[in-house]
Amino acid sequence: MHTHEMISTHPAVGGALDPALVELIEDLFDCVQACTTCADACLAEDDVGALRECIRICLDCADVCTGMGRIVSRRVSFDAPGLKPLLETCAEICHACAVECDRHAAHHVHCRVSAEVCRRCEQACGTAAGALTAAVL
Amino acid sequence: MHTHEMISTHPAVGGALDPALVELIEDLFDCVQACTTCADACLAEDDVGALRECIRICLDCADVCTGMGRIVSRRVSFDAPGLKPLLETCAEICHACAVECDRHAAHHVHCRVSAEVCRRCEQACGTAAGALTAAVL
């Protein structure tokens, strides 16, 4: 992805670009991709009846991360007002999706990989939200 | 991104995974990211009044590529029915966005990078749509 080149040439980016912002954006789109494919892969499995909740939460997580990836792509730093609750909520849905995917990880590799991607995105959102708390103090 | 790991573990992927499919998906999400940031960066420029059309088409392109990236993430090969017109239309909007961004490339680096990402996505969509034609013959 060209995220670093795009954000670093935004006119509002004063001084050094926070690499964690670039990482967060890329983790979010990775999560959209992984959850979308995991939902479709679950749907194609023989035991689709046991994967209903996994499909539903993957679709939810993809929808939240789609919006979040676009919103953070309109930021040049983490200290934007209103970003903290969005990041915390996004971390929550990524966590819930990872937990559900992990339940099926032993049987379906796509669920295992999707859980990993969700956890990575959860951590990136959580770290970003935490940095925001620190910045306010 | 974990696109290759996700698609290659989908139960419907028979035999070898087409690397062009993985490349296409990643180009699409790259284009969502680049166009979203370019629109916001244009909005922050002093000459925003001259960048209205660039902002609008970047938002359009981001919306089309968001849908397309999700749709192709639900495919394991290019020979899915109905994919060809979607890919051709996506290539068209990416082309139009690249042309508009290029008009501002000399003054704004984000427009130059965004144009590059759009052209790459246009080519990936066009190649995929072309492969579909060949597959039907």
Next chain:
Amino acid sequence: MHTHEMISTHPAVGGALDPALVELIEDLFDCVQACTTCADACLAEDDVGALRECIRICLDCADVCTGMGRIVSRRVSFDAPGLKPLLETCAEICHACAVECDRHAAHHVHCRVSAEVCRRCEQACGTAAGALTAAVL
């Protein structure tokens, strides 16, 4: 929805607002809603195994109509360049989704309603695309 109030107060709307544009936008968001619920309702049915293709195409249709609804919300008339191929492609996916939903309409009311909403959206897109052809001649 407040679509008419929103579009009619856009500074670029010269003279009378085309009511078909307002109707199209509302049909598109109705289609996003119906297809999203239909996919989830199919997923909850006992015969989910027979509804896989219906779920997949409902998700595709919702993704295309989400983008299209947003794009047309950035227009004040149909004669915008580049709109015609987008509308034609959207009509195609709505048609394909309606055909698939209709296959299950006898057993599931949500599939019957979703098919109706898709056909209405298909017609709105087709009429709009046709108006564009006429405008060019």
Next chain:
Amino acid sequence: MHTHEMISTHPAVGGALDPALVELIEDLFDCVQACTTCADACLAEDDVGALRECIRICLDCADVCTGMGRIVSRRVSFDAPGLKPLLETCAEICHACAVECDRHAAHHVHCRVSAEVCRRCEQACGTAAGALTAAVL
């Protein structure tokens, strides 16, 4: 919109359908529509330079409500786990968008209407989140 027909025929809807759920879904898509048009209308205004923040937050609000509208379209009641923080966050962004749009309401009718739609959506999200608290006690 056909929201009531769609949700009421979902196999998981036990007994009476909560009309507030249908209302919430329709308010969310109305908000996507209004904020998307308001951003474009602001972009077309002569004083676009003074409307940058309004455009940005309208795009953010449209992205959050797009995801939220799709997520709630996959629910048949408010007591779904994980819904409360999403609704609260959505209410926050709708509130922030309404406040910003209101700042320009005297000069631009689209900002006034958009603010009204945002506030209505904020209230629908807040009422839904409040109902969730009550349900837990």
